[in-house]
Amino acid sequence: MMAGAPASPRALDEWLAFARQLADAAHDILAPAAAMRPDVEVKADRSFVTALDARIERRLREMITARHPAHGILGEEYGEHQADADVLWILDPIDGTAPFIAGVPVFGTLIALAVNRVPVLGLMHLPVTKQRYEGVAGRATTLDGAPLRTRACADLGQAILTASNPDFFDGAQRPVLDALRERTAWRIYGGCCMSYGLLAAGRTDLAVDTNLKIWDFAPFKPMIEGAGGVLSDWQGRPITLDSGPQILAAGDPARHAQALALVQAADCSTPIR
Numbered sequence: 001m002m003a004g005a006p007a008s009p010r011a012l013d014e015w016l017a018f019a020r021q022l023a024d025a026a027h028d029i030l031a032p033a034a035a036m037r038p039d040v041e042v043k044a045d046r047s048f049v050t051a052l053d054a055r056i057e058r059r060l061r062e063m064i065t066a067r068h069p070a071h072g073i074l075g076e077e078y079g080e081h082q083a084d085a086d087v088l089w090i091l092d093p094i095d096g097t098a099p100f101i102a103g104v105p106v107f108g109t110l111i112a113l114a115v116n117r118v119p120v121l122g123l124m125h126l127p128v129t130k131q132r133y134e135g136v137a138g139r140a141t142t143l144d145g146a147p148l149r150t151r152a153c154a155d156l157g158q159a160i161l162t163a164s165n166p167d168f169f170d171g172a173q174r175p176v177l178d179a180l181r182e183r184t185a186w187r188i189y190g191g192c193c194m195s196y197g198l199l200a201a202g203r204t205d206l207a208v209d210t211n212l213k214i215w216d217f218a219p220f221k222p223m224i225e226g227a228g229g230v231l232s233d234w235q236g237r238p239i240t241l242d243s244g245p246q247i248l249a250a251g252d253p254a255r256h257a258q259a260l261a262l263v264q265a266a267d268c269s270t271p272i273r
Contacts, residue, residue, distance in 0.1 A: 007115045012136055015121055019111050022063060023125040023132060026056050026093060026109040031127040040101055049097065053077050056093035056109065064089050074241075076215045088114045088241065092215040095124075096192030105129065106194040112218035117241040122219025124193055133197045135223030141200050150229040150251030151202035156183045156258055159205035162195035163187070168211045172268040173246075176234070179266040180208055180259060196220045199251050200227040206259055207249040210234075217247050224249050230256040234263050 007015075030052060038050045057077045064073055065081075072085030076092050089111070094100050096107030105128035113121040120137040133143050140147040153159050161184040163169075169177045181187055184206065191198065193216075198204045200223050209217070217231075221239040224231045230253050231239055234246040248263055250256035 007120055007137075012121065012139075015113050016123075016134065016136055018067060019113065019121060019123045019134075020132075022060050022111050023109060023123055025059055025063060026111075027125055027127050029056050029059065030094065030109065034100070034105070034128055035103075038101055049077065050094070050101065053093045053097060057091055060089075060091055060093070060111075074215065076213065086116055088117070090114060090119070090215050090218045090241070095216060096194075099190065099192055104190065106190065106192045108193045110193055110215065110219045112215075112222075114218065114241050119218045119221040119239065119241070122222040124197055124219055124223065126194060126197070131197070133200065133223055135200075135219065135221075135226045137222050137226070139226055141223050141226035143197070143201060148201050148227045150200060150224070150227045151205070153205045153250075153252045153255045156180075156206075156255060156262075157185060159184045159255060160186045160188065160203075161206045161208065162191050162199070162204055163189055163207070164192050164195065164209050165189060168209065170211075173210050175266040175268060176210075176263050177208065179262045180206065183262060196224065196249060199229060199249055200224050202227075202251060205251050205255060208247070208259075208263070210246045212245045212247065214241055214244055217244075220247070220249065224251075227251070229253070232256070232260065234260075234267055236260050236264075 041049050054077050057075045072082035072088040074090045092110035095110045100107040108124050108126040111123045112119045122135040124133040135141040229251045231249045233243050
């Protein structure tokens with residue numbers, strides 16, 4: 001593919017087929033361990049890492065390098081490889097490591113592919129429920145092959161809001177969560193990546209998170225947009241590999257605009273540009 005050129009439908013088909021192979025490989029390692037108590041280390045930032053995280057990412061990197069040696073890789077455990085490549089795979093071997101350690105079945109493997117730093121393919125595999133969400137730019141998002149659609153929401157007062165963990169919101173960011181809590185009907189915490197699949201499936205209405213890394217949310221751009229929703233940062237900008245660490249998603253574009261206004265009015269951590 002020439003630098004700066006968009007991905008062709010044929011290339012997207014090929015990459016999606018390969019992403020499924022990557023997800024299968026991750027499942028084969030992760031699923032048997034889901035009911036076992038894992039060995040745990042703590043990273044410098046106090047987040048958890050397990051031997052499985054590292055093992056899965058190593059396997060996926062081996063597969064990518066063998067199949068697509070010119071492609072770049074960015075992974076949670078092993079960092080960058082050819083990060084300036086036009087085509088870049090983004091890997092999170094176990095999104096929701098703490099729930100995985102605790103045995104809460106909301107964790108999954110996240111795989112994204114970006115072209116010219118924009119995610120165009122996103123796959124989320126949930127090993128316990130054996131569900132697979134797939135998003136491809138310009139196409140309908142699917143869950144296990146069936147197309148998904150976000151739902152309309154007449155007002156924020158009727159919305160279900162999710163956030164991965166209220167503890168992720170520090171003092172300057174907590175007003176954002178509080179503002180959305182006050183205006184929505186229900187709040188659900190702790191769903192990790194599963195929350196974004198449920199939004200794409202029309203089961204929830206809003207999702208807000210902060211202090212994330214790009215591998216935590218890169219797959220959600222094609223997944224949510226392909227289901228009719230909107231995903232942006234807290235300034236309303238489209239998601240690229242340079243985005244982060246704050247995201248806002250909505251199934252209904254009008255509710256995204258309404259929620260974004262609340263976020264920008266409440267956010268004390270980042271100046272509005």
